[in-house]
Amino acid sequence: DQQVKQNSPSLSVQEGRISILNCDYTNSMFDYFLWYKKYPAEGPTFLISISSIKDKNEDGRFTVFLNKSAKHLSLHIVPSQPGDSAVYFCAAYSGGSNYKLTFGKGTLLTVNP
Amino acid sequence: DVKVTQSSRYLVKRTGEKVFLECVQDMDHENMFWYRQDPGLGLRLIYFSYDVKMKEKGDIPEGYSVSREKKERFSLILESASTNQTSMYLCASSLLGQAFKQYFGPGTRLTVT
Numbered sequence: 001d002q003q004v005k006q007n008s009p010s011l012s013v014q015e016g017r018i019s020i021l022n023c024d025y026t027n028s029m030f031d032y033f034l035w036y037k038k039y040p041a042e043g044p045t046f047l048i049s050i051s052s053i054k055d056k057n058e059d060g061r062f063t064v065f066l067n068k069s070a071k072h073l074s075l076h077i078v079p080s081q082p083g084d085s086a087v088y089f090c091a092a093y094s095g096g097s098n099y100k101l102t103f104g105k106g107t108l109l110t111v112n113p
Numbered sequence: 114d115v116k117v118t119q120s121s122r123y124l125v126k127r128t129g130e131k132v133f134l135e136c137v138q139d140m141d142h143e144n145m146f147w148y149r150q151d152p153g154l155g156l157r158l159i160y161f162s163y164d165v166k167m168k169e170k171g172d173i174p175e176g177y178s179v180s181r182e183k184k185e186r187f188s189l190i191l192e193s194a195s196t197n198q199t200s201m202y203l204c205a206s207s208l209l210g211q212a213f214k215q216y217f218g219p220g221t222r223l224t225v226t
Contacts, residue, residue: 101212
């Protein structure tokens with residue numbers, strides 16, 4: 001059973017426009033939600049996180065929104081740049097003695113110049 | 114900056130061989146993780162460790178074992194490699210109190226022929 005879902009395998013946007021990546025989850029016990037970014041031939045890098053008690057977190061061009069009632073989060077990138085082209089993974093963490101992250105399958109973002 | 118290194122970027126092994134993948138982190142992190150990444154499946158947790166000599170199974174531990182004799186080093190062992198273990202293997206580490214924020218190595222592309 002997939003607890004973290006990214007339903008769009010790919011997204012293409014124009015440079016300067018907004019990119020919106022979406023993620024849905026099923027487990028209400030998740031404490032944190034995160035976005036990781038991955039370039040080809042590199043490991044994923046942490047991008048931004050949000051606690052389950054918040055509904056928005058912003059870091060520069062990146063903003064994550066959490067809608068707990070809909071079990072949905074989104075990552076907004078404004079303005080998008082060609083260097084943002086990468087695979088973005090949504091992940092969730094339930095804390096306690098369970099140390100693991102549950103990842104979505106990823107969304108390939110392509111930002112066209 | 115946290116640095117997580119993996120012993121090989123590319124590895125080719127034959128079916129039935131015993132394979133060792135090594136991971137070293139330099140930030141004194143308590144937690145270490147092994148994932149595999151496959152197209153369309155995202156990142157899946159194989160094993161993790163929260164202390165020296167401690168290990169916990171992840172979602173897909175079958176066919177794998179791990180070893181953590183020193184805090185900075187976490188090894189993944191394929192006892193008898195099979196073709197379905199051809200994959201990208203990613204190691205990660207994190208602080209005990211921030212298990213949700215993981216730092217990844219560059220990955221090892223393993224091909225089993």
